[in-house]
Amino acid sequence: MSWTDKARVSAAAQAVRELKDHTTVGLGSGNTILRALELAAERIKKENLRISFIPTSYQMEIAAKKLGLKTASLDEETEPELALDGADQVQWRTLDLVKGGGAALLREKIVDSTARRLVIVIDEKKLAKTLGGPQPIPVEITPFAYASTLEKIRRISDKTSLRETTGKVGPVITDNGNLIADVYFRSLRRPEIVHEKLKKIPGVIETGLFLGMADTAYVGRKDGHVDILRRS
Known part of the structure; x- marks a missing residue:
């Protein structure tokens, strides 16, 4: 251990x-x-x-x-x-x-x-002193029009990728039947603003910012x- x-x-x-x-x-x-x-x-x-x-x-x-x-x-x-x-x-x-x-x-x-x-x-x-950096912010998104949603997320982030699963080919599917985007920001000094921006994107269900x-x-x-x- x-x-x-x-x-x-x-x-x-x-x-x-x-x-x-x-x-x-x-x-x-x-x-x-x-x-x-x-x-x-x-x-x-x-x-x-x-x-x-x-x-x-x-x-x-x-x-x-x-x-x-x-x-x-x-x-x-x-x-x-x-x-x-x-x-x-x-x-x-x-x-x-x-x-x-x-x-x-x-x-x-x-x-x-x-x-x-x-x-x-x-x-x-x-x-951590500040959130973000090497730690991605998981964002749950709908499978419908996911590529469009990902593109909108990329515009406000430093890097965004669809989470892929291990053990089988394809993306991670949540218990709710949705997808997960891993979204990177160099530093989140105002995480509440980032959360609000993400939530305004159609197709975004919830963010991993608590x-x-x-x-x-x-x-x-x-x-x-x-x-x-x-x-x-």
Whole structure:
């Protein structure tokens, strides 16, 4: 196991302590949150907690059921007490996020935005002074007229490409049946402006910029420590 994997596990172990009995928790996607879910399942079994999870992808829904955990939806629980999620990049003071590396950004943003608190689990390599740079901003777009949408995105970005999948030929298809564009900007000093410009493009469904949403970030360090950052 690499130090980044160990750091994320350490951060996840501390983050799941936030889970409380008789609550509903929004559940992000990806390997970090999968490990957090496994740790949560151990705690739930040991302490006999009654917690329901709202998964944001088929991956997490299947994982939760395999672990014997109760699942719910926003149609049943419209305001989860907490959402637990990962991130591809975190601005260290504002806790603004880039998400969507796992192509679940639309469902994640819907669930994360409804939760009373959003808790992020990352390793220290995900921290950044400013968003963007080498980290692309994932953008979910419609398959219809995707080439036209991509061209419009290219006009306001430094580089844009359609995300290709591995294991088969063709683009990544989200759980919603849409496509993902990876959009590069040298630096995002005003990410809210970029988000607004992208959202105005017909064919753009949602961006991977999660601004002003995260309340707390558990950051696993290389030395084994876990820092707890709160939005300033």
